[in-house]
Amino acid sequence: MAYRLLIVDDSPAMRSFVKRVIQASGLDAKCFEASNGREALALLGAEWVDAILTDINMPDMDGEEFLRTLATDDVLKNTPSLVISTDATPQRIARMRALGARGYLSKPFLPEDLRGALERIFGGTDA
Amino acid sequence: MPDPPSPSAFEDALRDALTDVLHKMFFIGAFADATPPEAGRELDPPAELAARVHFHGEPSGDLLLVLNRQAARGIAADFLGENRSCLTGRQIEEVFCELANMICGAVLSRVESAATFYLASPVIEPCADNPGRSETAKCVFPVGDAELTARIWMEEPVCGPLEKSAC
Numbered sequence: 642m643a644y645r646l647l648i649v650d651d652s653p654a655m656r657s658f659v660k661r662v663i664q665a666s667g668l669d670a671k672c673f674e675a676s677n678g679r680e681a682l683a684l685l686g687a688e689w690v691d692a693i694l695t696d697i698n699m700p701d702m703d704g705e706e707f708l709r710t711l712a713t714d715d716v717l718k719n720t721p722s723l724v725i726s727t728d729a730t731p732q733r734i735a736r737m738r739a740l741g742a743r744g745y746l747s748k749p750f751l752p753e754d755l756r757g758a759l760e761r762i763f764g765g766t767d768a
Numbered sequence: 769m770p771d772p773p774s775p776s777a778f779e780d781a782l783r784d785a786l787t788d789v790l791h792k793m794f795f796i797g798a799f800a801d802a803t804p805p806e807a808g809r810e811l812d813p814p815a816e817l818a819a820r821v822h823f824h825g826e827p828s829g830d831l832l833l834v835l836n837r838q839a840a841r842g843i844a845a846d847f848l849g850e851n852r853s854c855l856t857g858r859q860i861e862e863v864f865c866e867l868a869n870m871i872c873g874a875v876l877s878r879v880e881s882a883a884t885f886y887l888a889s890p891v892i893e894p895c896a897d898n899p900g901r902s903e904t905a906k907c908v909f910p911v912g913d914a915e916l917t918a919r920i921w922m923e924e925p926v927c928g929p930l931e932k933s934a935c
Contacts, residue, residue: 651889652869654847654862658793661849698869698887727873732884747877748870749792 644670644763645688649681649695649707650725659694659725659755666756678707685717692762693722697737708740721762725750773827773879778905782918785874786909790916793870794843817861818893819868823876825885829904829922831875832893833868839914840864865890871918 646663650656653676660672673688675681679702681693693711697704704724711717721743726733729747737745744758773781817840821831835843837860844863845852868890876885903919910916 652862652866654844654859654866657848658866698889700889727870727877727887728885729874729877730880730882730884732882736884748873749789751792 642669644668644692644759645673645690646670646759647673647675647681647684647688647690647693649675649678649693649699649704651676651696651699655696655725662752662755663759665752666759668756668759678702678704678710681707682710685720690720692759693720694725695722697724697726697728697733705737705740708737708742712741723758723762725755775904777879778875778920778922779907781875781878782871782905782907782920784878785871786907786916786918789867789870789874790843790909790911794847794867817864819861819865819890820893821868821872821890822888823872823885824888825876825880826883827922829920831868831872832919832921833864833871834917834919835864835911836914839911839916842912843867861892865892875920 648656648659650659656674656676660674663670663672673684673690675684677699678695681695682702695704695707699707702710704726708722708724711720711722718741722741723744723746724737724742725746725748726737727748734745734747743762746754746758815837816834817837818832818834820833823829823831840860840863841852841855844850844855844860847863847866848855848859850859869887872887872890876887901921904922905920907918908915909918
């Protein structure tokens with residue numbers, strides 16, 4: 642059965658790139674897309690997903706507020722999230738981890754880095 | 769308050785970030801489609817494409833990325849895995865903005881490791897110049913037959929090693 646993944650990023654180019662890498666990796670996945678946290682929450686009200694891949698810097702609702710909101714939802718707080726961001730500073734990574742991010746991938750990354758992070762999430766270990 | 773990064777630190781970070789981003793995420797050469805570069809030439813005006821990212825942190829400033837449209841079409845095709853001739857102007861600009869965003873974040877992650885920074889959404893600039901201000905750092909990177917130019921301006925003066933004691 643295909644994994645159901647939600648890609649949250651305000652850049653359509655980045656969402657296409659992530660989808661392309663996931664498809665090329667051989668992972669059987671159906672991808673949903675949202676351009677910010679608010680859109681993602683609306684989508685999560687209608688669709689079940691196995692994992693969320695989210696950017697941080699986004700208009701309307703950014704990645705930090707999105708993860709904070711997820712953490713308050715009894716069901717959604719159990720959905721693993723992987724942060725994908727250009728910000729590779731230790732304090733940002735620590736903050737997103739504290740908000741519940743299961744993994745953190747800083748851009749730029751190699752395709753195998755994304756695949757590895759997803760495998761660790763689905764394997765039950767931190768990415 | 770820690771010393772601001774020196775211009776040479778920005779130069780090094782900019783060069784490393786450009787190399788890293790283009791190699792890892794733009795697969796220049798690795799995923800190139802079979803369409804020769806000339807195929808997109810008639811689709812693009814000769815003008816340059818410029819994207820700006822404003823960043824806020826310690827310090828704040830702007831990054832400007834400039835490349836001719838034909839080369840930008842090529843890297844957008846590589847990034848999206850599409851044929852060059854199928855891309856719209858909007859797709860090319862979106863990819864170029866994402867490239868600017870990644871380079872800016874990668875530079876700041878290298879020079880601002882003790883501070884949190886915030887990036888504004890990248891915007892396409894009608895003019896590639898920034899008259900009246902000299903850049904803090906500049907790097908030129910070959911992309912095919914073209915040159916990708918990245919420049920950073922800081923909002924506050926950045927001290928070089930010799931001037932640091934005076935700042």
